Amino acid sequence: MSEKEIKRASEPFRFYTRLNLTELTGLSASNLKELLGCLKEVPGSSIYHHTHRFLQQHQYLSPEPPNDFAYWVHNVLGEKELGERLASIDTIGFNNIGDLRMEFISVIENYIKENASAGTKFANKDDALYFMKSISFIFPTSYVAYDLKGFLDGLKNITIDSIYFHIFESRLRLAKGTNDFSKWISETIGDSKLANDISKLDPYSYTLDELRDRIIKLTERRLEGLNGKDR
Amino acid sequence: MAKIDEYIPIVGQPTIDDLRIIGQKLEGKVIQHINSTSVGGGVAEILNRMVPLLKELGVDARWDVIKGGNQFFEVTKKFHNAIHGRHEDIDRRDYEIFMDTSRENIAGLDTYGDIVFVHDPQPVALIEKKKDNKWLWRCHIDISNPDREVWKFLKDFVVRYDASVFSAPSFAQDISIKQYLISPSIDPLSDKNKDLPQEVIDSVLSKYGVPKDKPIITQISRFDRLKDPLGVIKAYKKVKQRIDCRLILAGGTATDDPEGTQVLEEVREMASGDTDIHILLMPQNDIEVNALQRASTVIMQKSLKEGFGLTVAEALWKAKPVVASNVGGIPLQIKHKYSGLLCHSVEGAAFELKQLLNNPRYGKKLGENGKEHIKNNFLITRHIRDYILLFLSLYHKEDIVYL
Numbered sequence: 209m210s211e212k213e214i215k216r217a218s219e220p221f222r223f224y225t226r227l228n229l230t231e232l233t234g235l236s237a238s239n240l241k242e243l244l245g246c247l248k249e250v251p252g253s254s255i256y257h258h259t260h261r262f263l264q265q266h267q268y269l270s271p272e273p274p275n276d277f278a279y280w281v282h283n284v285l286g287e288k289e290l291g292e293r294l295a296s297i298d299t300i301g302f303n304n305i306g307d308l309r310m311e312f313i314s315v316i317e318n319y320i321k322e323n324a325s326a327g328t329k330f331a332n333k334d335d336a337l338y339f340m341k342s343i344s345f346i347f348p349t350s351y352v353a354y355d356l357k358g359f360l361d362g363l364k365n366i367t368i369d370s371i372y373f374h375i376f377e378s379r380l381r382l383a384k385g386t387n388d389f390s391k392w393i394s395e396t397i398g399d400s401k402l403a404n405d406i407s408k409l410d411p412y413s414y415t416l417d418e419l420r421d422r423i424i425k426l427t428e429r430r431l432e433g434l435n436g437k438d439r
Numbered sequence: 440m441a442k443i444d445e446y447i448p449i450v451g452q453p454t455i456d457d458l459r460i461i462g463q464k465l466e467g468k469v470i471q472h473i474n475s476t477s478v479g480g481g482v483a484e485i486l487n488r489m490v491p492l493l494k495e496l497g498v499d500a501r502w503d504v505i506k507g508g509n510q511f512f513e514v515t516k517k518f519h520n521a522i523h524g525r526h527e528d529i530d531r532r533d534y535e536i537f538m539d540t541s542r543e544n545i546a547g548l549d550t551y552g553d554i555v556f557v558h559d560p561q562p563v564a565l566i567e568k569k570k571d572n573k574w575l576w577r578c579h580i581d582i583s584n585p586d587r588e589v590w591k592f593l594k595d596f597v598v599r600y601d602a603s604v605f606s607a608p609s610f611a612q613d614i615s616i617k618q619y620l621i622s623p624s625i626d627p628l629s630d631k632n633k634d635l636p637q638e639v640i641d642s643v644l645s646k647y648g649v650p651k652d653k654p655i656i657t658q659i660s661r662f663d664r665l666k667d668p669l670g671v672i673k674a675y676k677k678v679k680q681r682i683d684c685r686l687i688l689a690g691g692t693a694t695d696d697p698e699g700t701q702v703l704e705e706v707r708e709m710a711s712g713d714t715d716i717h718i719l720l721m722p723q724n725d726i727e728v729n730a731l732q733r734a735s736t737v738i739m740q741k742s743l744k745e746g747f748g749l750t751v752a753e754a755l756w757k758a759k760p761v762v763a764s765n766v767g768g769i770p771l772q773i774k775h776k777y778s779g780l781l782c783h784s785v786e787g788a789a790f791e792l793k794q795l796l797n798n799p800r801y802g803k804k805l806g807e808n809g810k811e812h813i814k815n816n817f818l819i820t821r822h823i824r825d826y827i828l829l830f831l832s833l834y835h836k837e838d839i840v841y842l
Contacts, residue, residue, distance in 0.1 A: 225457060229828040232611040232618040253838045283775065333583065334765055338608030340620060345828055347460060347842035349453070367453040 214434060216355050217396040221388075223351040223362045225370035226377055228342040230257070235339040238331045240285065243277070244316050246339050252305040254341035259299055259308060260376060274412075275299070277312060280337045285329045290319045300412055303385050344377065356397060356434075359389075360427045368416035375411050375419065387411075389423065402430045440488060441628040443495045449627050450820050458820065461827045462496030464842050470830060471552025472502040475515070475561035481623070481749075482558050482579055485822070488626055492823055498830075505548060505562045511540040515561045518593070521586035522560065523744065529589060538564065554830050563596045573833040576600040579623070581746045581767050583609045601833055606747045607768040619829055622771060624822035625752045625813070630725035632756055635733055643730035649687060649717050654736035654796050657687040659728055662703040662720075665744045666690075667764075669702075670785050672709045672716065674741065677789035679715070682796050686710075689719035689731055733757050737795045737802065741788055742766055752817045755779065755809030760802035762791045772817065778809040 233254055237243040247255070258276035274295040282291025293315050302308040320326050331337070351366055353359035363371075374388040386407055394403035405426050411419050447455050472490065474482050486502055493500035507515075514536045517527040541564035550565060554573045557565060559580065566574055576597050582590070582605070594614065597603060602617040611618050625632055644651060656675055660666035668688050675686040688706060703720070710716040721727060732738060738754035738761045745767030752772050754761050761779040763769045773779035780791040795802040815821075831840070 227457065227461065227824060227828055229825060229832055230620040232605065232608060232620050234611055234613060234618065236608075236611075251838070334609060334770075336609070338611060340608060341838065343828070343832060343838055343840065345461065345831065345840045345842055347464075349460070350456065365453060367451065367457060369457070370453075 214355050214357055214431070215397055215399070217353070217392070219392075219396045221353040221359060221362070221392045221396070223349045223353070223366050223370050224346055224373055225349050225367060226344045226346045226373040227369060228257075228344055230340050231343055233339045233341055236336045237339070238333075238336045239327060239329060240281070240287070240290075240316060240320060241327050243281070243337060244313065244320070246337075247277075247309060247313050247316070250339050251341055252309065253343070254339050255305050255309045255312070257340050257342040260342075276337065280331075284331045284335045284337070287319075287326060287329065290316065290323075290326070293319065300410055303379075346373065346377075356393075356399070356402075356427060356431055359393075360424065360431065363420060363424050363427065368420065371416050371420050371423075399430065402426060405430075440491055441626070443492050445628060446818075446820050449814070450818065454820060458496050458824060458827070461824070461831065461842065462493070462498045465498050465827065465830055468499065468553040468830070469551065470498060470500045470554045470556060471550065472500065472556045472558065473505065473548070473550075473562045473565065474502075474558035475505055475507065475512070477502075477504050485623065485819075486558075488629075488819060489823060489826070492819070493826070496823070496827075498827065501552070503548060505540075505544045505565070507540045507544075507561070510536050512561075518560050518589055519580060521589040522580050522582050522593075523746075524581075524584040524586065527586065527589075529586075534592065541565070541567075554833060557600070560593050563593055566596050566599045569599065574600045575602055575604065575829065575833075577604045577621075578610065579606065579746065581607070581610060581744060582612065583607075583767075602829075604829065607771060609767075619832075621822070621825045621829065622768060622817060623747050623749055624817050624819045625749055625756060626819045627756060631729050632753060633729070635726070635729055639726065640730045640734050643727050644734050646727075647687075647717060647719050647731075649685065649734070651734070653715065654682070654684040655687060655734060656684055656737050656739060656792060656796075657689065657731055657735035658739040658741065659687075659689045659731065659750055660740070660742070661690040662688075662699050662706060664698070664702055665742060667741045667743050668706045669709055670743075670788070671739055671741050672706065673785045674739070674788040674792060675716070676713075677786070678792045678796065679713075681793060683715075684736070684796060685715045685717065687717045687719060687731060687735070689717075689721050689728070691721065691723060728753075729757075732759060735759060737762060737792055739788065739792070740764065740769065741782065741785075742769070745769055748772065749817075751779070752813050755806070756813045756817075758803075758806040758810040760795045760805045761809065762788055762795065772812070773809070774812070777805070778812045779805055 233250055235246050237246050278291050278294035281287045281294055297311055349366055351362040353362050378388045390403040390407040393399050406423055472486055476483050490500045490502050514533045517529050521527045545567050550568045556575045558577045598614050598616055600616055604619045604621050605611060606622055658671045662668055707718055710718055732754055738759045740748055740751050740763040742764050747768035751761055751763050751769055762782055763773055765781040765783055773781055775781045782788040782791055
């Protein structure tokens with residue numbers, strides 16, 4: 209199959225990106241009960257911030273520490289079992305922040321019920337968990353794809369903030385349920401195989417650069433297949 | 440001074456492209472920075488670099504400085520210490536001096552900016568001039584445990600701003616206006632952080648008489664109790680019992696600071712008799728600081744209190760393993776066991792130093808992670824990005840903003 213036979217999308221894909229500004233909420237927790245209180249009170253953008261901050265700020269780590277709550281409970285309060293339970297919450301399994309928030313609350317409430325002494329451990333001021341939230345600024349980049357080849361070029365050139373936006377932010381925070389790449393590839397290119405392959409990736413177990421490489425490889429392999437080079 | 444495109448090899452073209460895109464969204468807005476000095480100090484240092492870069496990105500950034508005499512700056516120095524939590528004798532006369540000079544500045548300084556960005560407490564009273572333009576107050580100081588009376592005095596001004604900015608989460612205050620977290624940054628192209636040829640590093644070691652025969656532990660800080668140089672020596676001595684190494688304590692002179700002189704004497708006394716401890720009383724020389732950091736095996740920052748602790752970012756940028764106290768902005772820069780080691784005591788510091796000296800591969804990994812972390816979060820390009828987003832946030836109320 210020649211290059212000109214690569215299917216052109218019915219709608220182009222415009223790569224967007226998002227940049228975050230961090231706002232301090234003024235709320236902080238020094239023990240499990242305060243953590244629970246804050247989890248119920250803070251806006252969704254704060255739950256989002258603390259479950260995704262590591263991905264953005266510590267993107268060189270793989271597997272990265274899963275979320276601020278697990279890290280804090282384990283390393284500051286020394287509640288290792290609860291830390292493990294919070295770490296094992298499968299963020300990818302939640303399609304909206306509200307459900308994710310309820311899962312954290314439920315896991316902590318159950319742990320406190322089972323462990324009467326759990327509420328007695330306090331962090332000092334320097335080690336308190338300070339709740340923050342993300343203000344997201346979303347804007348289009350100059351990269352636009354009209355087919356898979358253009359999509360591949362865009363992937364190679366955009367920032368990891370853009371990868372982050374199309375994979376994580378769209379799916380969870382904007383409650384779209386899937387990632388933007390799979391949605392576009394499936395709906396406008398009609399390539400459900402590649403769309404599914406990208407959709408099946410667990411993005412939380414890669415660094416953002418690795419995730420970009422993985423999607424690039426899947427797309428290259430698909431293009432090679434379309435060109436008849438797939439063995 | 441570096442041009443914006445010179446950062447492309449470090450952070451990548453798309454990152455600079457993004458800055459240009461968001462910079463253009465401020466077209467027609469004048470951003471007026473106001474602080475108390477154009478030379479000396481961290482705020483002037485960052486504004487000197489940042490204002491020209493913002494202009495290159497299409498942001499009409501300008502910078503004005505308030506006026507004040509010796510008496511005024513003596514009072515604001517007391518305020519600074521008191522906000523840091525140190526006891527200061529501050530009486531009614533001090534507040535009067537502060538207000539007298541503030542009134543002169545209110546009368547004499549044109550606050551023409553669409554956004555007036557006031558840095559630190561000295562110009563805080565200018566808020567009296569607020570009209571329908573936007574005002575931001577940027578606190579560069581550790582305000583986690585301020586003197587209550589001084590903070591109450593300043594807070595009455597601060598709450599009239601549209602928003603405030605702090606450097607670390609623990610500095611957040613119980614105030615009614617929005618509070619943003621924006622960390623300071625280092626400039627990878629400055630003399631303090633740029634790459635250096637090995638000959639330069641060797642010549643600096645040679646100049647200060649430091650042989651390269653043993654691992655070197657270094658803390659670079661002024662001789663100040665809050666930097667705990669005596670604690671550093673105690674930790675080194677515990678390490679030295681097991682591992683042969685050298686210690687460099689390098690910092691600026693403190694001739695105008697009686698307490699600093701006293702601390703330096705105590706440091707020299709504690710170090711006496713050990714020729715592997717090098718006390719370097721250095722003038723401000725960024726290339727030499729850079730060289731000493733690059734020559735070191737492990738960098739320490741065992742502060743008891745820190746505004747932010749950018750020496751940690753400087754060390755990590757050079758991919759050095761760091762042992763540092765869990766205070767101020769340091770835990771933002773070091774995630775324990777991932778990008779460095781945090782300590783809470785002399786004993787803890789000594790234990791971690793031994794871990795790093797005995798396990799160079801572990802230290803190398805922490806240093807590499809640390810460098811990536813600084814690259815992603817603490818370079819001047821990120822700082823510029825946050826400031827532009829901050830300016831834009833003044834015109835948007837929502838949590839998700841489509842530009």
